[in-house]
Amino acid sequence: MEIFDYEDVQLIPNKCLIESRSQADPSITFGGHHFKIPVVPANMATVIDEQLATWMAEHDYFYIMHRFEPETRLPFVRKMAKKHLISSISVGVKPNEKQFIDDLTSEKLTPDFITIDVAHGHANSVIEMIHYIKKRLPKTFVIAGNVATPDAVRELEDAGADATKVGVGPGKVCITKLKTGFGTGGWQLAAVRWCAKAARKPIIADGGIRHNGDIAKSIRFGASMVMIGSLFAGHRQSPGHDIMINHRHFKQYYGSASENQKGGRKNVEGKDILVDYRGEISDTLTEMTEDLQSSISYAGGSDLMALKTVDYVIVRNTITNGD
Ligand SMILES: NC(=O)C1=CN([C@@H]2O[C@H](COP(=O)(O)OP(=O)(O)OC[C@H]3O[C@@H](n4cnc5c(N)ncnc54)[C@H](OP(=O)(O)O)[C@@H]3O)[C@@H](O)[C@H]2O)C=CC1
Numbered sequence: 001m002e003i004f005d006y007e008d009v010q011l012i013p014n015k016c017l018i019e020s021r022s023q024a025d026p027s028i029t030f031g032g033h034h035f036k037i038p039v040v041p042a043n044m045a046t047v048i049d050e051q052l053a054t055w056m057a058e059h060d061y062f063y064i065m066h067r068f069e070p071e072t073r074l075p076f077v078r079k080m081a082k083k084h085l086i087s088s089i090s091v092g093v094k095p096n097e098k099q100f101i102d103d104l105t106s107e108k109l110t111p112d113f114i115t116i117d118v119a120h121g122h123a124n125s126v127i128e129m130i131h132y133i134k135k136r137l138p139k140t141f142v143i144a145g146n147v148a149t150p151d152a153v154r155e156l157e158d159a160g161a162d163a164t165k166v167g168v169g170p171g172k173v174c175i176t177k178l179k180t181g182f183g184t185g186g187w188q189l190a191a192v193r194w195c196a197k198a199a200r201k202p203i204i205a206d207g208g209i210r211h212n213g214d215i216a217k218s219i220r221f222g223a224s225m226v227m228i229g230s231l232f233a234g235h236r237q238s239p240g241h242d243i244m245i246n247h248r249h250f251k252q253y254y255g256s257a258s259e260n261q262k263g264g265r266k267n268v269e270g271k272d273i274l275v276d277y278r279g280e281i282s283d284t285l286t287e288m289t290e291d292l293q294s295s296i297s298y299a300g301g302s303d304l305m306a307l308k309t310v311d312y313v314i315v316r317n318t319i320t321n322g323d
């Protein structure tokens with residue numbers, strides 16, 4: 001297998017077929033729903049909250065709510081159903097999560113998307129959870145992760161997952177590689193390609209995106225959707241604390257397995273950082289849309305499909321986490 005990461009790859013332009021970048025269509029159908037771009041903010045407490053999730057649903061962007069305020073999930077799904085907005089939530093694999101699925105079922109609430117969100121997704125606990133959800137909520141689109149190998153993708157797909165999420169350790173606030181020696185940190189894009197070749201259902205590339213162009217690269221190497229944390233954590237709407245240092249504005253961004261999120265030091269695999277304040281999230285989403293339209297034009301097409309077959313070169317750079 002060839003090993004490379006986002007910073008090692010450049011896509012090669014084809015002749016342009018459109019007259020303006022505005023003619024390029026970066027939208028995607030995922031899980032039976034249509035979204036403006038193939039991008040989803042990470043389901044982390046400093047990246048998404050209910051207010052932002054609602055805004056994203058209202059504006060046809062995909063979102064996944066995090067699972068770290070478990071008691072708010074049922075009322076959230078209820079509220080979104082009442083507003084006829086897409087509901088997309090996360091669960092873990094501990095026993096109380098099965099009770100939560102039962103609570104949804106007994107209220108006849110069917111979330112559009114449920115993401116099983118654990119660090120090591122290639123596990124029987126995840127397979128059991130997929131079975132549990134699919135039996136009770138067969139219409140819900142189930143995303144399972146996170147994984148790093150084709151074997152894991154196939155096993156979760158066989159268990160009934162509708163999509164799998166690829167990326168163990170490439171994240172900006174991730175210390176899994178340092179603490180355990182494992183993961184896809186430094187070769188995340190190659191891992192996406194490796195997994196996508198084996199996949200029969202959509203793949204979400206998760207972690208390691210540092211520039212908007214990395215979204216196009218993810219699509220080129222087989223992702224249908226791209227999950228991003230650090231590039232979304234710095235907005236006015238981001239739930240992390242605002243912090244001023246020497247008149248410079250930052251937002252707090254911490255890992256879901258950080259001491260801060262866990263409230264303790266057991267099995268910590270994430271850290272707490274500050275990211276630059278970036279203003280309105282709508283401006284960033286617009287910029288991502290325009291950059292993707294430009295990528296499509298360089299690919300010589302008019303929609304995301306054009307990106308999937310473009311040629312590329314590998315320009316060897318250092319193996320880091322994309323930093
Ligand atoms: N994408 C990534 O690279 C990573 C993401 N994370 C994020 O951090 C959050 C917390 O994750 P996680 O710790 O899984 O969640 P939980 O603490 O909810 O753990 C889920 C369950 O899986 C078990 N578990 C977790 N890791 C392992 C492992 N390596 N081997 C065996 N069992 C395991 C836990 O038991 P026990 O705790 O007793 O082991 C627990 O029962 C999630 O949001 C996850 O996405 C964390 C690390 C890496």
Ligand SMILES: Nc1nc2c(ncn2[C@@H]2O[C@H](COP(=O)(O)O)[C@@H](O)[C@H]2O)c(=O)[nH]1
Pocket residue numbers: 042043044146167168169170171172173174175176206207208209227228229230231254255256257258269270271
């Ligand atoms: N190893 C860890 N990975 C984590 C943790 N919290 C979140 N994550 C993963 O990172 C991505 C976001 O990556 P980014 O490069 O875009 O910032 C997120 O979706 C998770 O998969 C953690 O504590 N440890």
